[in-house]
Amino acid sequence: MAGKVKWVTDIEKSVLINNFEKREWVQVTENDDWNFYWMSIQTIRNVFSVDTGYRLSDDQMVNHFPNHYELTRKDLMIKNIKRYRKELEKEGSPLAEKDENGKYNYLDFVPVTFMLPSDYNLFVEEYRKNPSSTWIMKPCGKAQGKGIFLINKLSQIKKWSRDSRTSTFVAASSGKEAYVISLYIDNPLLIGGKKFDLRLYVLVTTYRPLKCYMYKLGFCRFCTVKYTPSTSELDNMFVHLTNVAIQKHGDDYNHVHGGKWTVSNFRLYLESTRGKEVTSRLFDQIHWIMVQSLKAVAVNASPSLTSSTANDRILKYNLINDTLNIVAPNGDVPDCRWNRSPPREALGNYQVLYDEELQAQSDHGERDLRTRSGQSLGSKGTKGSAGARPPAATWK
Amino acid sequence: MDDGSELSLSVAHIVRRLKGSHLHAQIERRAKECLHQPEIRLDSLREDVRRFLRTSGWERQLQNAVYRELQVQRPPSHPAAPLEHLKEPLAYMRKAQACWEKRVLKSLNSMSAELGVPLARMRPAAEQKELTSKWNEMGTDEPDLTSFRPVFAPKDFLEVLISLRNPNYDSSEDVGVRSHWGLIQVPLDVRDIPQLRRAYAELNLTTGQLGIDDHAHIHPDLFENEYLQIGKKVVVEQDSAAAQQYSRQGCSTGLRADLWALILNSNNQPQDAMHYEQLTAGVVQHDLLVDSLIYKDVKLTASNDDYYFVFEDFLYQVLLCFSRDTAVLEHFKYNSATPPRSFVQGKGEDEECAVVYPPNGVIPFHGFSMYVAPLCFLYNEPSKLYSVFREMYIRYFFRLHSISSSSSGVVSLCLQFERLLQTHLPQLFYHLRQIGAQPLRIAFKWMVRAFSGYLSTDQLLLLWDRILGYDSLEIVAVLAAAVFAFRAENLMEVTSLGSAEEERGFSCAIALEDRGV
Numbered sequence: 001m002a003g004k005v006k007w008v009t010d011i012e013k014s015v016l017i018n019n020f021e022k023r024e025w026v027q028v029t030e031n032d033d034w035n036f037y038w039m040s041i042q043t044i045r046n047v048f049s050v051d052t053g054y055r056l057s058d059d060q061m062v063n064h065f066p067n068h069y070e071l072t073r074k075d076l077m078i079k080n081i082k083r084y085r086k087e088l089e090k091e092g093s094p095l096a097e098k099d100e101n102g103k104y105n106y107l108d109f110v111p112v113t114f115m116l117p118s119d120y121n122l123f124v125e126e127y128r129k130n131p132s133s134t135w136i137m138k139p140c141g142k143a144q145g146k147g148i149f150l151i152n153k154l155s156q157i158k159k160w161s162r163d164s165r166t167s168t169f170v171a172a173s174s175g176k177e178a179y180v181i182s183l184y185i186d187n188p189l190l191i192g193g194k195k196f197d198l199r200l201y202v203l204v205t206t207y208r209p210l211k212c213y214m215y216k217l218g219f220c221r222f223c224t225v226k227y228t229p230s231t232s233e234l235d236n237m238f239v240h241l242t243n244v245a246i247q248k249h250g251d252d253y254n255h256v257h258g259g260k261w262t263v264s265n266f267r268l269y270l271e272s273t274r275g276k277e278v279t280s281r282l283f284d285q286i287h288w289i290m291v292q293s294l295k296a297v298a299v300n301a302s303p304s305l306t307s308s309t310a311n312d313r314i315l316k317y318n319l320i321n322d323t324l325n326i327v328a329p330n331g332d333v334p335d336c337r338w339n340r341s342p343p344r345e346a347l348g349n350y351q352v353l354y355d356e357e358l359q360a361q362s363d364h365g366e367r368d369l370r371t372r373s374g375q376s377l378g379s380k381g382t383k384g385s386a387g388a389r390p391p392a393a394t395w396k
Numbered sequence: 397m398d399d400g401s402e403l404s405l406s407v408a409h410i411v412r413r414l415k416g417s418h419l420h421a422q423i424e425r426r427a428k429e430c431l432h433q434p435e436i437r438l439d440s441l442r443e444d445v446r447r448f449l450r451t452s453g454w455e456r457q458l459q460n461a462v463y464r465e466l467q468v469q470r471p472p473s474h475p476a477a478p479l480e481h482l483k484e485p486l487a488y489m490r491k492a493q494a495c496w497e498k499r500v501l502k503s504l505n506s507m508s509a510e511l512g513v514p515l516a517r518m519r520p521a522a523e524q525k526e527l528t529s530k531w532n533e534m535g536t537d538e539p540d541l542t543s544f545r546p547v548f549a550p551k552d553f554l555e556v557l558i559s560l561r562n563p564n565y566d567s568s569e570d571v572g573v574r575s576h577w578g579l580i581q582v583p584l585d586v587r588d589i590p591q592l593r594r595a596y597a598e599l600n601l602t603t604g605q606l607g608i609d610d611h612a613h614i615h616p617d618l619f620e621n622e623y624l625q626i627g628k629k630v631v632v633e634q635d636s637a638a639a640q641q642y643s644r645q646g647c648s649t650g651l652r653a654d655l656w657a658l659i660l661n662s663n664n665q666p667q668d669a670m671h672y673e674q675l676t677a678g679v680v681q682h683d684l685l686v687d688s689l690i691y692k693d694v695k696l697t698a699s700n701d702d703y704y705f706v707f708e709d710f711l712y713q714v715l716l717c718f719s720r721d722t723a724v725l726e727h728f729k730y731n732s733a734t735p736p737r738s739f740v741q742g743k744g745e746d747e748e749c750a751v752v753y754p755p756n757g758v759i760p761f762h763g764f765s766m767y768v769a770p771l772c773f774l775y776n777e778p779s780k781l782y783s784v785f786r787e788m789y790i791r792y793f794f795r796l797h798s799i800s801s802s803s804s805g806v807v808s809l810c811l812q813f814e815r816l817l818q819t820h821l822p823q824l825f826y827h828l829r830q831i832g833a834q835p836l837r838i839a840f841k842w843m844v845r846a847f848s849g850y851l852s853t854d855q856l857l858l859l860w861d862r863i864l865g866y867d868s869l870e871i872v873a874v875l876a877a878a879v880f881a882f883r884a885e886n887l888m889e890v891t892s893l894g895s896a897e898e899e900r901g902f903s904c905a906i907a908l909e910d911r912g913v
Contacts, residue, residue, distance in 0.1 A: 191706055191776075192706035192707045192708070192709065192710060192772070193532055193533070193709060194706065222706060225533075225536070226532060226533040226536075226709070259705075261702075261703070261706065264854075265702075265703055265853065268649060268773060268853060268854050269773050271649035271650050272649050272650070272652055272653055272773050272774045272857075273653065273773075273774065273775070273776050275650040276648070276649060276650035277650070279650075
């Protein structure tokens, strides 16, 4: 079908707009006949809410699935994972195998978590088994580290007790939880004595069959302050939370590197200090968790498209570029009948995380387990692109 | 002097070095202990004890220690050779180095006087306590460093090298075809490409290399897998010499930390950890003026680096201790430099005594912390990191900022770089010279830092693999020339030194340049 792709967005970010313009796509408004709409969360909510009954036509594409909040909201995420595990168990799937202590062999990737207020009593029971432990409270619907805090005494969350007369939680009848509370992992891997997290980008093009791609150029975000599990520093969010939005306001935030490392630096550090096998296993497990989480349904909400450093801007521009190349190959107008399996050359810096259609062509269950042990995404897959000459050494 | 007596001189020298060492004591103790074992028999005592030492790995450790002595300081070739010849045989170089040192020390002393900061002072108890509690996060300290300047920058040092002349050498004959276009005007013997090809045979096109032949599109069975197995065996054998040979083709990331420690014979002895503890105690007790220089350097360089900012605190823990480590003074036997001496007023008495300042005799300059930073990717335990860094410094890095005729010394590297460029890229060299952009002015800072901070870490480590493997810094000069070779086209278009320096995106494949040049 001839004609340029017509795009709309309600997010004024240059990394997006520059990418649309470079493909010579045509900007229109949402009331026009658009093909591609990069929506903010609010718009998605409105467009796909039950009341509007809006349906995309065959030549329209948006940047979120309607059920994206199933993974964004922490309470829904935990519900989905718990439910997914139970389902697999019922089916007798080997993935749901447990060890002699009742722990899942392959699906144990979430710490003990409860929803508040609905699971308050269950939480207290668990808490009392180990009263010296620390727990982390996260508001269900917020991001960027907002509203998160740590507790190590029951009194600190007394207000979520159902019996409390000064209860301030959102009424259980609304069906929405206010917080999730998880066992805090207080011995995280530290690098240079600092805590960090991983920001990895995953693109999902379809859920059924599941096709997802991981961007190879993710990054680590470091806390600016040395990590200490000491209880006196529980309130110091600069020690415990890695979100850039928080770290940005610390005294030591550096605008040159933004407290970030590329995943390849991280990999080099781990291989050098811990060995290659351990590192490969770690990355395989990370990929595994991603695929399993997606299978438990839901899509993450918008990643931040605000760039904090020059390097960051370049990364996000390229990320959007590669994303658009996968979802709208050759810059064509979307067509829902397209089979959505891009050839390898078109992946850019994405690598195939999981393609259910391809998996279905072989013995299903076995293949899953083999993926788990790392044979389809071995270290070879993440190194270098499939070019003919060795990658040039890079100047800084 | 015939081979026999030279050999016995060497042996005597090494015996002298190892006698009374901790290793010596340990071997003696083990040998005594093994006498209780049933397989040791009186009539074959000597062979049995020797066999025991071999099978228990002690002989290998001794071998590694001997190898280390041979590497670090060649035994004197003549018993009557004066000590200063060991440091630097050429008189004019010695003189130039002494002059330079005087300048540096003067600069340090005047900074101390201007700022009213003593070269060293004892910390009051409260300050000691505070520092001890903050030992693991000195990076959070924000002392006011604005008035401190680095004692010198590489470009100051370059000017000194440029002015070096051999008074015995008449260069008037060289005008014409053989004239040298570059800035270095001393007639040192540096290797040309055919000689380099022979010396660096393991880097030729037909030999597998890590960093080139282990990438995704080349099947691992062709090279990588087998090479990795060999590497693992080398580590198990704990053989320094084998590790060094192996490193010539690159070290696999998972094995590199062990291999480098082997090559440098840095092997986790308890006395190393104890020594490091003592040094940290020294840091807590006394504050040195050079500490501020170190702080400033780390803040300006490593803390702003994409790769190394994470390790800021480790850098303080290493460099502050390094300044106080008098064991480093050993290396001045073969370093053309001499540790600066300063004067301290005796307490209460009118006595003045000269002490070495700083205690390790090394005054840090701008960029010094970048020698340590890449090592943080390999070692995350401070005492091990310290021990490896110190050994790297006293074998290699000191040569990058002292004036000597050594083939790994910075003067030779500069000359080699210029000669390579003039021989193989004459048009480019001439062009740059004409626009006032002498190539050495651009490449000098890369070489002084052995490229740390100028290459991504994974590639820098591959470069340093070869420095260790060949026990020479020559490759740094070759790489610098190769960088120019790869950007030759663009460089031909620039019209000023400024834009030549801005040639961002200088890119090169690490071993390709060794093959191509």
